[in-house]
Amino acid sequence: MTQPRATTKPGAIDRRLIERCLNDRSGGLGFPPVLERSYESYRREYRARVMSSTIVPSLLIYNLFLVIDYLLLPSTFAIALFCHLLVVTPLLLVADLVVRQRPGLWVRECLSASMPLAMAAQLLFIFYLNRGVDNAEHYQYAISGILTYANVNQKPPFRFALVSTLILVAGYCSVLVAAHTDFPTLLVGMSLVSGVGYVTLVANYRMERDARYAFLRRTHDRLEYEISEHAATHDPLTGLANRHEFDRRSARLQADRRLSNTSIGVLMLDVDNFKAYNDHFGHPAGDACLKRIAAAISAQLRNDDDLAVRYGGEEFLVLLFDTTLADTAVIAERLRHTIETFRMPHVQSHTHVTLSIGAAAGRLADQPLAELITRADAALYDAKRAGRNQVSPCVEAAHDASANAPR
Structure with a gap:
């Protein structure tokens, strides 16, 4: 049988942390570690989409420059x-294929940066071979287009854009000096590339800042929605599903014909003599007791399909999917024993808080969920009549659920 799982609640990322980052006016590009990891996860998918959508037009434009060479x-x-065709183009295609596999940050961005750097290296290599040729001084100005492609079209993180820009500008200036370019061409070229590098870096910085802000807004809105959805579908005291969520899940369960052969286990749980406990210890103690019991119930849920509901004041309902009656009774007994070991002090004839549990199970094709719940409720009455603090599995097709037993 599947082991119990630990439950989680919405809002794994603290909403206050997001709001603090949204209100931060320092203009920095860093997030706290938990947010940075979430942003990188989102960015990995985004960068793969950018690469796949831009690789074909980028290669087309790059190889059209062969006309200028000619x-x-x-x-x-x-x-x-x-x-063009046997060195740079294959390199770009390989880099694109690797980035589409969603590698880590450094592998992805280094491969991404290698693409414009390879284009620039090819251009500067041809320029150097033609040093001293009259038309070569015009040829090397195309480096500004590669810079724009690297920083604006590819949209790398700013720190990677900064490093690749410095490498490209340094390489460009070194080749021009090594080629003994005349001073006017050298001055114009360096001024043009430095200016384009600065402008594209500023644009890249602003794009990343806006992208990070948009990520924060989107994450904040999603958390707000999850919190609102959780509040609408869960009991505010115990955190378990409420009757509204139970009705919604039940309707979906009955409407899905693919689940007709699914065996559903149902537990009806009631805190023994809870009214006396509440009257004696007070409502705050009663609330604390219910919250502790609800946490124990949640811990017995095995997966996201199982559902725990606060059915009434001190009454709970649990739905267990793909479960036989024997397994349902085992889970119920484990839960009953857990509450007993808490040894929460009680009053009257009980020394500590206990649970009475009725269990039923069956295929939805044989009886509707409402009938299973009725059978579990009848079994709960049997457990009450038998002295409380016990599990009563329902093995008959029907029980008289109207029996008069103290709750």
């Missing part, structure tokens, strides 16, 4: 054609 530098056109 017109400006025909003597090295064959080398340029080789570099």
Whole structure:
């Protein structure tokens, strides 16, 4: 039989932490670690989509530059054609395929940065081969388009954009100096690339800042919705599902014909002599008692299909999916024993708080859920009549649920 699971509640990321980040006006790009991990998880999917949507037009535009090679530098056109089609294009395709597999941050961004750097290396290589040729001084200005592609089109994180920009600008300036470029061309080229680098980095910074803010807003709105949804479907005291959620789940369960052969276990639980406990110890103590019992019930749920409901004041209902009557009774007995071991002091004839539990199970194809609940409720009366603090499995098709027994 499946072991009990620990339950979780919505809002694993603290809403106050998100609100604090939303109100932070420092302009930084960092999040606290828990938020940064969530942002990176989202970013991994986004970056894969960006890569897949831009790789084809990027390759098309990049290889159209062969026309410029042919017109400006025909003597090295064959080398340029080789570099374009057999070196850089395959590298870009491989990088795209790897990024689509959602690798980690460093692998993804280093591969992403390698694409414009490879384009720039090819361009500067052809420029260097044609050093001294009149048209070459115009050819190398295309580096500004690669910078724009790297920082704006690819939208890498700012720190990666900054490093790749510095590498590209440093490489560009080094090649121009090594090629003994005349001073006017050198000055114009360095000024142009430095300006484009600065402008695209500013744009990249603002895009990441806006992306992070949008992520915070989206996460905040999602948490607000989850909290509202949880409040509408769960009992505020115990955190268990309320009757509204039970009715919704029951209607869905009955409407889904694929579940007709599913065996459902039903537990009806009642805190023995709870009115006397409440009257003697007071309502705050009574609330604390119910909350502790509800936590014990939640701990026995095995998966997200199982459902625990606060059915009434001190009465609870549990639905167990794909469960036989024997397994249902085992879970009920384990829960009864757990409450008994708490040894919460009681009054009157009891020395501590106990549970009486009625159990029933059956296929939905044989009887509707309402009938299973009626049988479990009848079994609960049997447990009460037999002296309380026990589990009573219902093995008959019907019981008289109207028997007069103290609750």
